[in-house]
Amino acid sequence: MKKMLLMLLMGLMLVTATACGEKQVVLNVYNWGDYIDETILDDFEAEYGIKVNYEMFASNEDMYVKIKQGGTKYDVAFPSDYMIEKMIKEDMLESFDAASLENYPYIGEKFKGLSYDPDNQYSVPYLWGTVGMVYNKDMVDEADMKSWDVLFNEKYKGQILMYDSQRDALAVAFKTLGYSLNSTDPKELEAAKQLLINQKDLVLAYVTDNVKGIMLSEEAAIGVDYSGDAFMILLEGGLDKFGYVVPEEGSNMWFDAMVIPKGAEHVEEAKLFIDYMSRPDVALKNVEYVQYSTPNVEAVKNLSDELKSIPYAYPSDEELDNCEVFVDPGTFVEEYNKAWVEIKAN
Amino acid sequence: MLKKYSGHPYILWSMIFIVFPLILVIYYSLVKVSSETGRLMFSIEGYKTFMQPLYLKVFIKSVLLALEATALCLVIGYPIAYIIANMKPELQKFMALLLILPMWMNFLLRTYAWISILGKNGIINRFLGVIGLPALDLMFNDKAVLIGMVYNFLPFMVLPIYTVLSKIDKSVIEAAQDLGANSRIVMRKVVVPLSIPGIISGITMVFMPAVSTFVIPSLLGGGRSVLIGNLVEQQFLVVGNWNFGSAISVVLMIFILMSMRIMKRYDVEEEGEMNLW
Structure with missing residues (x-):
């Protein structure tokens, strides 16, 4: 017991000594x-x-x-x-x-x-960076990849990955419909919500961090993803196999x-x-x-x-023409969330 | 004298880490930052919001899925517990260890592993491909969530049942056999009734984490459906509406307390003075 106390004391002294010593x-x-x-x-x-x-x-x-x-x-x-x-x-x-x-x-x-x-x-x-679509060149028709519409195309049923975050998923829907991704118009939100509800059957999964894993194991053809994460897929899977695109309707920058x-x-x-x-x-x-x-x-x-050589890593100004930066929605975030729960619960 | 005070550190501990956080959750569920004055004010808005059909639907779905997982755990877990309890004592310890062993690994890792088993190009589908069968859609649906839950929570069902079963006095069973009961009747009239306390704690220990999990539905369910745990997570981490998030948690706690209460009554009726835990 005594020995232990002594050791404890010595340890304490050591700690205080170093703490005093270094500034x-x-x-x-x-x-x-x-x-x-x-x-x-x-x-x-x-x-x-x-x-x-x-x-x-x-x-x-x-x-x-x-x-x-x-x-x-x-x-x-x-x-x-x-x-x-x-x-x-x-x-x-x-x-x-x-x-x-x-x-x-x-x-x-x-x-x-x-x-x-x-x-x-x-x-x-x-x-x-941007938010765009990472795609497997063997599994898609590259001509389809210019527009967000591809995410709502029956042809790719069960091969689409959506981003599992209310703001990012709704931004895709807003842009597809030609609205601002910062829209706080209830009617536009309703339309975006409906679009995503209808899309649900086509979606393989809503993911965030494992877009990379699923794309590289070729379980999905198209994934909505953040640019840097997508670039890692491109570099790891090969630029001849995977592509990344910021659709012409614009996206989140x-x-x-x-x-x-x-x-x-x-x-x-x-x-x-x-x-x-x-x-x-x-x-x-x-x-x-x-x-x-x-x-x-x-x-x-x-x-x-x-x-x-990575596409859209340093896009030109016109490629970013329709892109927007997120604006803090204030308390309207609760409306976004409600729409998101409705999409998911449907 | 010493005995009288020896419980105090424990009481203090539970005050700080159990009672106080609970009070905080209840407090937050009842106050909201007023949008006009910016001050905290009393509000039951969180509870009101929760009563909307949208959120009730989510709640019911979570409960049903958790019930399914619990039932499956019981059906699979009881025979396992029974088999282990009837092994030689040395072997019993080893088997119980085997059962706990996977739990030493990180929960997330174990859940991730299922992705490579159930996926489109996963082990099962590759095997089906080799023997010439069509691939199955195993991943990113409610079934995958169910598999994940059963896999992760099964030990919580097996262990309490095993503990109770291994303590059953063998002479009780022998007495039943002496009186002419065949093995089926021994099982139904002696073993199962005596193991009810284990079953009940097993059910509670599986149901509680199953109803509130949010990691398994996001990983294995592909985020395709939202469960009550996801709802709470989003309110705190994305929306920042602590009022609503806390209200959901309180409702969930009350629901779990009520179901425990009901089960305990059932337990007492069957077993006299046996306790839940």
């Missing part, structure tokens, strides 16, 4: 799962002597709830467009004049002054950006980290690993041929 800053970074080349974190630690404590979330809403609840001390977070808008509205983000960062000029002009942060006060774009939550303890270090991530060589290293699209124009120049 190293620990930066708390909160990002999506598997959304960074983690060796970059080591590089950053080596270069600036700032330790990075890296944590991950699975969805914008997870992250929002956790930060909103308080008790967390994240210095850098990576929310998406509509969530940034919502967090700015609720005064949850630190304004840090992003444009003053050293590497900010490397961010492409079309990624600045976006609707969710018009004055570039709160965020620096990290990665961006999204941005994930780096922000500093209010109450962060290390704002200066957070700015340093954000700036570091925007440095062309770091952004390049990162995007070669994560395979989404980078807004860093200097990094795009040096991209490997393989990544450059």
Whole structure:
């Protein structure tokens, strides 16, 4: 007993001793799962002597709830467009004049002054992309793939994967009908809902993370998917076998950006980290690993041929013509949810 | 003296981790952020919303599916428990271990594994293809959800029944045989009635997780139908309507409590003073 107490005491002393000894800053970074080349974190630690404590979330809403609840001390977070808008509205983000960062000029002009942060006060774009259809060239007629209509075509019954999230699934329906994907018109929502109810018989499954698994095992011909996830399918399954397309009716164009939550303890270090991530060589290293699209124009120049050859990885302006960015729907999200439950319960 | 206070840490523990969260859930189900003032105010809107036919339909579907899973678990689990309980003692331990072994693996992984078994190009369909039979649609429907539930929750049915069966005094069975009962009558009149407490805890332990699961329907059901667990998940993680989400949880809890109550009464009638757990 005495021995154990002694050991406990010694252990305690050891802990306090080290705690006093080091004054190293620990930066708390909160990002999506598997959304960074983690060796970059080591590089950053080596270069600036700032330790990075890296944590991950699975969805914008997870992250929002956790930060909103308080008790967390994240210095850098990576929310998406509509969530940034919502967090700015609720005064949850630190304004840090992003444009003053050293590497900010490397961010492409079309990624600045976006609707969710018009004055570039709160965020620096990290990665961006689209939502489109990934398809198996052996199983579809490529001529059909230009339009979302293919998802409602009897020909592909039981071979279609829809995205299992109310916002993304409804966005597809809105765009097919020629509406805005941010529609809050009850009549348009009703029409979109009806379209998706009628589509149900054709759908093999509603999935999110396992689009990749199902597509690669050739269980489905077409899947609605986020661009980066689709690119992984293309690279793994081969570009001659799999394709990705953003339909001409337009789609969702999204941005994930780096922000500093209010109450962060290390704002200066957070700015340093954000700036570091925007440095062309770091952004390049990162995007070669994560395979989404980078807004860093200097990094795009040096991209490997393989990544450059992916369709719609860096689409032209006219290819993005009809694309829109999600807007925070406020309490109308409850109507979306109700429509979604009706679709699923039918 | 010591004995008197030894329970206190446990009581404190359950206060913090069981009673307090429960109160929170009930609290959230009764308050809502007012859209005008931004303050919390009393509201039973969550419960009202739940009474809409749309959500009731989801609720009924979940209950029916959970009942089916429970019944299947009982039909499959009882013979397993009976067979194990009648093995040699050393073998019994080994078999019980085998039964628990898969549970040491992550629940998600075990469920994912079924995708490669039931899929269009999965093991079963490949086998059917080899022997020249047409492929079956096994994946992404309610049957797949049912299979997933039965697979995951079967040990919860087998273990309590096995525990009760292995404790049955062999002399009781011998007495019945001495009095001329054949094996079928021994089973019906002695073994099954004596194992009712195990059956009842088995049913409760399978039914509860089955009615509230949301991972199995999304993975194996392909998200094609929404169950009550998905509804709660969405309210908290997507919509952010804690009022409605909590209200659904409270209704579900009350429903489970009521069904336990009913089963317990049945238990008492059959067994006198035997307890549920």
